[in-house]
Amino acid sequence: xxxxxxxxxxxxxxxxxxxxxxxxxxxLIKFFVKMAAILGVQRSVxxxxxxxxSSPEALEFDVIQGRLAMSKGSVSQGLRFLKxxxxxESIKVKGSRRxxxxxxxxxxxxxxxxxxxxVLPSLEESKPLLQKLVDEASDQNFSAEVIDRLTRLQRWxxxxxxxxxxxxxPPEA
Amino acid sequence: xxxxxxxxxxxxxxxxxxxxxxxxxxxLIKFFVKMAAILGVQRSVxxxxxxxxSSPEALEFDVIQGRLAMSKGSVSQGLRFLKxxxxxESIKVKGSRRxxxxxxxxxxxxxxxxxxxxVLPSLEESKPLLQKLVDEASDQNFSAEVIDRLTRLQRWxxxxxxxxxxxxxPPEA
DNA sequence: GCCTAAGTTCAATTTTAAATGAAAACTCGA
DNA sequence: TCGAGTTTTCATTTAAAATTGAACTTAGGC
Numbered sequence: 001x002x003x004x005x006x007x008x009x010x011x012x013x014x015x016x017x018x019x020x021x022x023x024x025x026x027x028l029i030k031f032f033v034k035m036a037a038i039l040g041v042q043r044s045v046x047x048x049x050x051x052x053x054s055s056p057e058a059l060e061f062d063v064i065q066g067r068l069a070m071s072k073g074s075v076s077q078g079l080r081f082l083k084x085x086x087x088x089e090s091i092k093v094k095g096s097r098r099x100x101x102x103x104x105x106x107x108x109x110x111x112x113x114x115x116x117x118x119v120l121p122s123l124e125e126s127k128p129l130l131q132k133l134v135d136e137a138s139d140q141n142f143s144a145e146v147i148d149r150l151t152r153l154q155r156w157x158x159x160x161x162x163x164x165x166x167x168x169x170p171p172e173a
Numbered sequence: 174x175x176x177x178x179x180x181x182x183x184x185x186x187x188x189x190x191x192x193x194x195x196x197x198x199x200x201l202i203k204f205f206v207k208m209a210a211i212l213g214v215q216r217s218v219x220x221x222x223x224x225x226x227s228s229p230e231a232l233e234f235d236v237i238q239g240r241l242a243m244s245k246g247s248v249s250q251g252l253r254f255l256k257x258x259x260x261x262e263s264i265k266v267k268g269s270r271r272x273x274x275x276x277x278x279x280x281x282x283x284x285x286x287x288x289x290x291x292v293l294p295s296l297e298e299s300k301p302l303l304q305k306l307v308d309e310a311s312d313q314n315f316s317a318e319v320i321d322r323l324t325r326l327q328r329w330x331x332x333x334x335x336x337x338x339x340x341x342x343p344p345e346a
Numbered sequence: 347g348c349c350t351a352a353g354t355t356c357a358a359t360t361t362t363a364a365a366t367g368a369a370a371a372c373t374c375g376a
Numbered sequence: 377t378c379g380a381g382t383t384t385t386c387a388t389t390t391a392a393a394a395t396t397g398a399a400c401t402t403a404g405g406c
Contacts, residue, residue: 024306028323031302034295040213042364054323056316061383071366076384097374097382107325122207129204136197143229150201152280153226215394234353244396249354270352270404353402360395371384376377 018066021051028054039114041081044070048078049087049103058091058100086113116164123161130154191239194224201227212287214254217243221251222260222276231264231273259286289337296334303327 021029029050036046047068052059065075079101082088087110090099104110134154137147194202202223209219220241225232238248252274255261260283263272277283307327310320 024309027302027306031299034299038213038292038295040211044365053326054319056318072383073367073385074365077365080384095375099382103322107322107329119211122211126204126207129200133197133200133204145229146227149226149276149280153204156280217395245353246355246397247395250395253354268405272352348406350405351403353400355400356397358396358398360393362391362393364389364391366387366389368387369385371382373382374379375381376379 018063021067025051025054039118041114044068044074045078045081048075049082052088052101052103055102058102060098060100062098064101085117086110112167120161120164123157123164126157127161130157191236194240198224198227212291214287217241217247218251218254221248222255225261225274225276228275231275233271233273235271237274258290259283285340293334293337296330296337299330300334303330 029047032046032050032053033043036043036049047070048064051064051068061072061075061079064070064079065072068075070078079088079090083090087104088101089104090101092099130150130153134147134150137150142150202220205219205223205226206216209216209222220243221237224237224241234248234252237243237252238245241248243251252261252263256263260277261274262277263274265272303323303326307320307323310323315323
């Protein structure tokens with residue numbers, strides 16, 4: 001069997017190899033993946049965040065992709081999600097077109113961003129629905145027990161909403 | 174085309190039909206399904222809980238299955254999950270082998286039961302892992318930045334754990 | 347103590363969510 | 377402005393999760 005390796009200036013055939021994950025990095029990834037599962041965040045996103053979190057310097061797209069052995073699509077979508085929730089930020093170095101990524105400095109702010117986007121919308125859009133249900137139940141002579149339950153549900157929703165908007169105020173003001 | 178309908182005492186051919194879901198019931202089911210999604214609880218479980226929640230009287234297994242058009246397996250597993258988290262309870266009527274199901278009286282207690290089982294175990298089992306990571310990072314001269322991040326992570330985990338065990342004490346004492 | 351209604355189990359199936367990667371789109375240095 | 381270097385998009389593939397239903401087990405009325 002003969003293997004030909006052609007190398008021209010047109011096809012530099014650069015095949016950068018990235019350092020495999022260390023034991024510590026693997027463990028931290030496991031941890032973030034587990035926590036992410038609780039919050040309903042996908043594994044690839046957790047892996048990216050964990051890698052950035054355990055890196056002393058900001059990382060380039062390629063490095064993230066290479067070290068996590070993940071597709072470009074997943075890295076791109078994962079970074080977009082993390083950025084959209086204020087969990088990572090990118091910096092640009094002059095003379096290079098590549099962005100470099102690092103976790104946002106405040107872990108608290110990151111969690112807040114995540115929660116705000118995950119739970120607030122559902123709480124908000126349910127408010128009118130619950131109101132309608134309570135009204136209809138009263139009008140249509142539902143049992144007192146059911147009306148009571150629905151009313152309590154509505155109260156819970158309102159409280160959760162108030163608490164959330166208090167704890168998780170929107171960014172900027 | 175000829176259709177034969179054979180009916181004997183051995184095969185009573187009873188085909189109980191159940192009332193279709195009302196508009197209100199459908200809406201409430203949607204609401205619970207949405208909330209359940211946030212908590213990572215599956216749709217069939219949310220549907221069962223929603224149906225019980227909107228019913229003035231306790232419901233039999235068959236009725237749940239019939240009205241939700243759901244398989245026996247899903248009803249059985251769903252009720253087990255809900256019962257295991259203290260969200261529903263069954264009552265037995267003398268002379269009948271069927272159990273009748275209703276939501277637990279306290280919605281708050283139900284949520285507490287759910288959260289305790291969903292998040293506490295992960296927080297607890299991560300504690301020693303994080304400690305190990307912090308120790309190793311210090312031993313192996315990781316960058317100050319990374320050590321600091323890991324330490325903050327550990328602090329967060331501890332605080333969340335304390336808060337959880339305070340807010341969600343185990344049942345019985 | 348039978349016997350059957352009632353409920354459970356779990357392998358197979360269906361459904362849903364996530365990851366991939368080739369092609370398109372964008373971006374900035376030259 | 378051109379074009380290679382980057383990143384994004386999204387149809388397809390793959391993987392994970394939920395549901396089904398027939399076989400099995402259990403419970404309790406007779």
